[in-house]
Amino acid sequence: MFPPVDEAVLRNNPDFAILYNKLTNVVLNPDGSSKTTSASRERAAVQKDLEQHRLTAAKRHLITRAIASASPPDVSSSRPSAKAASLPEPLLELLLLLPPLLEAGNSLAPDSLALLLSSPPLSDLESLMPDLAALVSASLRSWALNLARITHPSTNPSYLHRHIASLPQDLSNLTTQADEARRALAAARLGTVSSLTDLLQSYGQAVTHLIRALEAKHGVIARSLELRAAHVLHEAQLAEVDAEQTRLNLTKEVYPPDVTYALNNYASHLKDAKIRGEERIKGLHDELAEYGVGVPGGEAKEKTMREMARVRQEMAKQLGDAKVDIERLQKR
16 A cells, blocks of 8 residues: 655655656556566566465464364373373374474474374374364364354354355455455545645735735724824923933032032031041040040049049139129228
């Protein structure tokens, strides 16, 4: 069967489509073989020989499997089956010997093969052949009935034997149906993929048309709004630049260079005064600490110094009063 090709590929590649149609319809058979007349006879002969060898191998395989299935179970089993017990011992030995002998084929040496054929039970093969043929026939019939049951599941089991003769045709029909179903499945898959591709293309075209329609309907308004917004932004930037320039001009008018220089000097003076004040406060704190003020454990010393300060203040007041009295007396 040829590999399926998507219809879209054939449509998009006309030259390849012509070549593909020529190969599938003129040059090659559905199985991939050539239709050339000069080689068809040789190919037919080879195909016929191949089919003959396949048939021979299939027959040999069926007979081997039938003999193996007709063989009794392991003779070492503690309870042999009733069928095995009813068979004569030469036939049992023959059934046990034939499957490995047939599987060995031509690998046996001629001397070994001659020794086996001249020894029982193979030497009695002619007398045992009717019983062996009956067992093999029963095994093959059982297989054929199982196949008939599969191909005709609705048939009464009592009539399954009527379909044994038509098993080859049934198998051929089933094979043909399977091939046709496989080809139909591949074609359906290709059809599904092609339909899905067309659907996606249609969807893409619909989206494209929708976008174009929206652009045609709202594109002018959107562009107008965008331009207006850009214009407003530009005006705002100009206003910001003008305001900054105005501020600089007003600053120059209110604070001329000499005023700016004086203010800078005054700021430096205030900074120095602040530093000197902080240093003075720190020195006063150090002096107070020497008198026990603000120092842990110096409460008594602080109290004494406060008392001395109070007494000094009173004495200074009394001294001042005395000076006033003396001056008043001197004026008299």
